[in-house]
Amino acid sequence: MSWELTAADLPDLARGATLLGTGGGGDPYIGKMLVEQVLGTRSITILDPDELADDLFVIPTAQMGAPTVMIEKIPAGFEPTLALRTLEEHLGRQADATMPIECGGINSMIPLLVAAETGLPVVDADGMGRAFPELSMETFAVYGVHGSPLALAGERGERVIIDTGDDDRQMEWLARGIAIRLGGVAHIAEYAMSGAEVKRTAVPRTISMALALGRAIRLAREAHTSPFDAIEATLSTTLYSHVRELFVGKVSDVERRTTDGFAKGRAVISPLDPATHDRFEIAFQNENLVARLNGEVVTIVPDLICVVDHETAEPITTEGLRYGQRVRVLGISTPAMMRTPAALQAFGPTAFGLSEPFAPVEGEVAAAEAASRFTSPAPGAGTNQGARI
Template sequence: MSWTLTAADLPDLARGATLLGTGGGGDPYIGQMLVTQVLGDRSITVLDPDEIADDLFVIPTAQMGAPTVMIEKIPAGTEPLAALRTLEAHLGRTAEATMPIECGGINSMIPLIVAAESGLPVIDADGMGRAFPELSMETFAVYGVNGSPLALAGERGEHVIIDTGADNRQMESFARAITIRLGGVAHIAEYAMTGADVRRTAVPRTLSMARNIGGAIREAREQHRSPFAAIAETLAKTLYSEVRELHLGKVIDVERRTTQGFARGRALIESLDGAGPPLEIAFQNENLTACRGNELLAIVPDLICVVDHETAEPITTEGLRYGQRVRVLGISTPELMRSPGALETFGPSAFGLDRAFVPVEHLGGIVISRA
């Protein structure tokens, strides 16, 4: 069902999107503040993908770059709409809706900025079902929509069109190089498609799911209930139905570097009682693997989410700090993200990992009670 979004929804949406972003997707607070500033007391129409016309013309919008750069290089706020307008001019066609390319952090907010400035509706779906570091890692691409032509806009009015045809990886490579030259952050419009394409290729209802998760965490805290049980209960009704607690402990080391346009590194989390080996999380913008010694507990594309050990407030990879007490959650992805084509595009081998994908529900995490 379609729904109306107001500024009051943004804190819950940002919290839930940060959880689904599995450590990446950019700083959600910055995105929330940008939308709040533009939206004011107006509202945005969020369209259910099952209710849109087959011939609706949709242009997704997003921010790209290293999350570590984004917290220091705040967007002007005009870039996302500029990217959309650039692609419209190139295609000779006007967008009738926009949508996220991923449901993590700031990139759940970027289409809302475009919607608030343009009056366009936003479709309740995205192309990753979480956050991934590369533009080619989209369910859109897996199921036959090309990312090109892509429009890229910089904060000083720069505009670039990239067209690599059906080669989405080359599109990512060119866009990444230009983003680095722009200081590490840029805004894009890409994967233009029809409403029928949206229904065929997108992960549905991730904006409303993010809002519901964020609201469930908030309400559980207000009512002194377990926010972790609230997460499990909320996700049980969605395509992300399996939730596991992978680890409870203290962050004892974070290795993080910004290189080639990405934030890469690892975090070590020691058990609170000091027993057993620490959990190691490897990340490239987003969390990719969670291992305790030689034991694999979760692996991409399933979600690996680091949250505060009491409040369940999500923690991004750039927000990880020594001494934080955290819980690490593993969450299953929808089946359309586990197909052979999907795993080839954004599974372990796409990141150069030498492990095969194993669903998180088949590994060693603890089932979280929904009561």
């Protein structure tokens, strides 16, 4: 069932989306402020993916670039809508709705900004089920919808169309180079598709789940109950049903560098008890990729590695990590559609050059039971007929 999102929902949505973004997706505060400024007292219609007409034309919108750059290079605000209009012009067809490409930080807000400016509804789904650093790392692409043609817009009104056919990695490489030359950040419209393709390839209801998560954390704080119990309870009935506490400690070292259009680095978290000599380390590329305890993998991509404040459960992004922060690290299981062999090839450990194999955070037996309830979407012809007209 469709529902209406208002400005009052944005703080909770930003909090929950940042948790699901596993450290990435861009600064949520900036995105929230941009949407609030345009939306005012109006509302945005959020469409349930199961109720989409098969011929509905959907164009996802997003921001791309290194999160460290986005903190200092705040968008003018018009860029994502310009990217959408540019792709519409190129395709000769107007969008009936927009949608996130990932659920995380600012990229849960960019489609809402477009919706507030254009009146378009937003589909309650996305193509990553979390945040990933590359445009080719989409469930859309895994199950047969390709990103090209892509429209890219800059803060001075620059517009670029990239069309690499079904080569989504080449699309990502070219778009990343342009984003770097625009100062490290750009706004995009890509993966245009039909309503039928959304239902087949997207991770469903991640906007409503992010809103529920953010609200549950806030309400638990207000009631002086555990926000961590609230997170576990909220996720227990979703596709992300397993939550595991990986470590509690203090950030003792952060190495971060912006290179090749990404924020890459690692964070070391030390035990709160100085008598304990455990070493917990997280490696990230925009998002948290792998967590190791004393050199052994405890959680690895595509499962979520979420760093939060150890008391309030406020999510902390990779660019927000600082020496001395007291944190908890949570491991959260991803949906079964993100763990198929094809999905792991697109955004599993080997896609990031990691030598360790994927091991589900909840253990092999529980993961196998979850996978048995999932039927892999048929990729079809993969011609992206909703976009190519």
